[in-house]
Amino acid sequence: MKASIDQIMSTSPVIPVIVIDDISQACPLAEALVAGGLKVLEVTLRTDCALEAMELIAKNIPDAIVGAGTVTTPQQVSDVVNAGAQFMVSPGSTDALIDAALASPIEILPGVATASEAMRLRERGITRLKFFPAEAAGGAPMLKSLAGPLSDLIFCPTGGITPALAPEYLKLPNVACVGGSWMVPKNLVNAGDWDAITKLAKEAAEITT
Numbered sequence: 001m002k003a004s005i006d007q008i009m010s011t012s013p014v015i016p017v018i019v020i021d022d023i024s025q026a027c028p029l030a031e032a033l034v035a036g037g038l039k040v041l042e043v044t045l046r047t048d049c050a051l052e053a054m055e056l057i058a059k060n061i062p063d064a065i066v067g068a069g070t071v072t073t074p075q076q077v078s079d080v081v082n083a084g085a086q087f088m089v090s091p092g093s094t095d096a097l098i099d100a101a102l103a104s105p106i107e108i109l110p111g112v113a114t115a116s117e118a119m120r121l122r123e124r125g126i127t128r129l130k131f132f133p134a135e136a137a138g139g140a141p142m143l144k145s146l147a148g149p150l151s152d153l154i155f156c157p158t159g160g161i162t163p164a165l166a167p168e169y170l171k172l173p174n175v176a177c178v179g180g181s182w183m184v185p186k187n188l189v190n191a192g193d194w195d196a197i198t199k200l201a202k203e204a205a206e207i208t209t
């Protein structure tokens with residue numbers, strides 16, 4: 001069953017942002033994260049095998065809710081829908097990307113870093129947003145400032161967030177979850193140390209404010 005973006009954002013406090021270099025890592029990595037309690041997975045379109053990885057995870061790991069990250073073009077919107085992605089995430093937003101996303105069967109969390117970008121998306125009916133790059137663009141104080149005038153907008157801050165910083169964001173009324181890559185460090189993924197990744201995922205899933 002298709003999950004709404006609100007359901008996706010409230011499934012766990014953290015959405016892991018994944019880069020898959022080798023297709024053989026896709027399913028074991030997804031399994032390790034799901035076993036740790038992180039079911040929503042953002043597979044970034046930064047590598048050649050990303051679409052295939054999404055397809056494999058969508059088919060073989062039924063408990064995972066797989067989405068596509070780094071979606072920046074209309075063509076990628078149709079590619080990720082065909083690969084079985086249940087949602088999309090983008091570092092920013094252009095009119096062409098948003099047009100394609102609104103015409104697609106899945107929802108997008110477009111990236112914003114300013115009030116004006118957020119207001120433009122709200123005019124198009126999009127109120128669930130990625131705040132990117134979160135730490136570099138003002139961090140939790142920036143989102144706290146936006147919560148007053150733009151209280152209907154809900155964010156998934158991503159970029160530079162650590163387990164220590166996550167609670168500062170999660171306690172804000174306009175933050176549903178955070179995104180981050182700290183639970184999928186390259187050295188553990190390349191070593192196939194899935195137990196260590198499950199442990200990091202479990203710690204992330206248990207973060208509270």
Ligand SMILES: O=C(O)C(=O)C[C@H](O)[C@H](O)COP(=O)(O)O
Pocket residue numbers: 017044069070071089090091132158159160161179180181182
């Ligand atoms: O790939 C994308 O679409 C992005 O927008 C970038 C990611 O969200 C960040 O790279 C994750 O941030 P870190 O936790 O600092 O690694």
